[in-house]
Amino acid sequence: MSEVRLTMRERAALLVLMAEARELTNAELHQLAGFTVDGDCRRRLNDLGLVVSTKAGRAYVHDLTDEGAVRCRTELSAERPPRAGYAGGALYVVLAGLRRHLEATGGTLGELFGADLCRRVETTYRTLARRPGDPVSLRVLREHLDDVPGDRLDLALTTLADRPDVHLWGEADQKSLTDLDREAALTLGGSARHTLVIEAAP
Incomplete structure (x- = not known):
């Protein structure tokens, strides 16, 4: 699964769901990170088993799966994606620093990003x-x-x-x-x- 190439938006969706450690609606995603998970992005993350999206009324609610959490861990060691932009490039520098911190302390992402x-x-x-x-x-x-x-x-x-x-x-x-x-x-x-x-x- 880690070999599957994801778009920057798909990676961003996984990382936001990881950091929030809870289900998020598209409205909450947009408020937090400025984008939504819909259309091809939602279908691909669902088909890959990385995100579960369920209908709540007329809106979707998205939740990270165990496979999605594993993929997030691999992103800590991933190279900066092509055309990631300034913010995307900085994000992957931060993720690499986070990986070094977890390796040094023996911590886990689950401990770091516990649910509110x-x-x-x-x-x-x-x-x-x-x-x-x-x-x-x-x-x-x-x-x-x-x-x-x-x-x-x-x-x-x-x-x-x-x-x-x-x-x-x-x-x-x-x-x-x-x-x-x-x-x-x-x-x-x-x-x-x-x-x-x-x-x-x-």
Whole structure:
């Protein structure tokens, strides 16, 4: 797979998905890097098994596959592509420096480009909520993020709670809570919070 020649745009798409460590819509790609993955670019990355693109409504959401992650690692040692331009040339100098750093420290790309947990919590909430502003129980949220240690998830939720559009509420009807609901609660300001609410974007 590493012998397959990719265009600069295709390489750029892989590297952005690697660096963000999460699914990205075309709108997010454009906002972050100034381009989208569509048309021949999307089809080729999908056919090569480097990116999975799924329809979310009328928009595509793109995610790096394991094969795509392997290809990103090979890019750290790749020569500068022909006609890469100034920015592309500088990028490959930076990638080579990154390779030297990882070799010297024994680190991995996964450690360096870990997913933004706050963003992952928000993405999971929007998947579970029927519409923005609907409550999602922390018990259900934790079940869908069961690979995240509880203390790290608590920290992410506490960080999100500082935003004006994010609310962590306690359940008024305590009798409706199960033991699992109580175990999943987050203590904030001295009181137990059982529900996450994220308002719709303005």
